[in-house]
Amino acid sequence: MTIREANIQDIAGMSVVRLAVKENILNNPALVTDQDYIDYLTTYGKGWVCEVDGTIVGFAIVGLQQRNIWAVVCAS
Numbered sequence: 001m002t003i004r005e006a007n008i009q010d011i012a013g014m015s016v017v018r019l020a021v022k023e024n025i026l027n028n029p030a031l032v033t034d035q036d037y038i039d040y041l042t043t044y045g046k047g048w049v050c051e052v053d054g055t056i057v058g059f060a061i062v063g064l065q066q067r068n069i070w071a072v073v074c075a076s
Helices: 008-020 034-044
Strands: 002-005 045-052 055-063 068-074
Touching: 008 034, 008 045, 008 055, 008 068, 034 045, 034 055, 034 068, 045 068
Parallel strands: none
Antiparallel strands: 002 045, 045 055, 055 068
């Protein structure tokens, strides 16, 4: 398992994990766009991904400006 800082190239993998969760299900995927990820990773805050064998299995993103946790998601 590897935990590292998230980057823009990780958005597709993070989206796969986000849509696969069984708790706190995102009923409308259009509500969280790629631009939302980009904004949080480049302007508002910072993120980290957890990888197993090169596959993203979880991630966390914080909004430093908003002082919030935007996402903590882990595949089951």
